[in-house]
Amino acid sequence: MTTPGHDQARVERRRREHERQAVVFGVLIAFLAVCGIFALAVYSGAINAPFNRPFTTVGVSDQKTYPVPCLPAVEGQPDGALPVAYTQVEVLLLNASEESGLASAHETVLAKRGFTILGTGNVPRLLEESEIRFGTRGTVQAYTLAAQFPSMRLVLDDRKGRAIDLLIGADFDPPLKVEDVDVAADQPLQNIEGCEPIDSVEPEQRIMPTEEDDVDAVRPAK
Structure with missing residues (x-):
């Protein structure tokens, strides 16, 4: 109790x-x-x-920010550089991600539009954003190809020819629909905002192929 x-x-x-x-x-x-x-x-x-x-893809290398060269002055085009005919744009498609089939998928779309595809392959580095790499002689070609996409990084490298490389990153944007591409044969291309005179831009070393326009040096695409 x-x-x-x-x-x-x-x-x-x-x-x-x-x-x-x-x-x-x-x-x-x-x-x-x-x-x-x-x-x-x-x-x-x-x-x-x-x-x-920001979120990053595992295994993707940090992408350096490069100065973008402005369009060059073209003789006979006083109002600005006109786009190059698609057939005159020679582009090598390189997969810069771990996802397979990207180079071939881009080849299907761009070839149908008339671009000259030199080949497809895999670049020996991983990128998050896609890049177009080109030499001083291929600047107008690079701008013409870049107009096919909603956004694109342009990188000047030390190649000598007019052929350009499209490196397709993991976070790529697919090409725009044909009707949404703002390119007309008689309308000058527009410089990318913040571009610098091409003579003042230090070219990067070309990633690959090691020989000028040597498509055989590229490993086949996945």
Whole structure:
């Protein structure tokens, strides 16, 4: 048989336990509420996330930012360089991602539009964004091909010929629909915003092939 004193002590212990539980649960609820408000603010853009790092594809190398050369002056075209006929744009398609079949898929679309496809292959590095690489003599060709895409990185390299390379990255944009391509034979191409005079741009080393326009040096596409 319990005494009134023991009952009172038990009641006090339970009361203190309930108070501690209330404090613990109150702190947890407050913490979750703060986290929710913070997440909502980040999602809505009201504040910047503390870890503001873009998502990257595993295994993809960091892409350097290159200066983009402006279009050159072309004799007989005082209003600006006109696009090159698609048949005169010789392009090598190189898969720069781990996904197979990209070079062949681009070949199907671009060849149908009249571009001269020199071949397909795999470049020995992984890229996130696609790039068009070209020499000084192929600048207009590069701009003409770039107009087929919603966005494209242009990289000047040290090749001598007019042939250009399209490196297809993991986060590639497919070609635009034909009706959405803003190219007309009698309308000058537009310089990319922020471009620099081509003479002031230091060419990068060509990735591949190692010999000028040596398509045989390219490994077959996946």
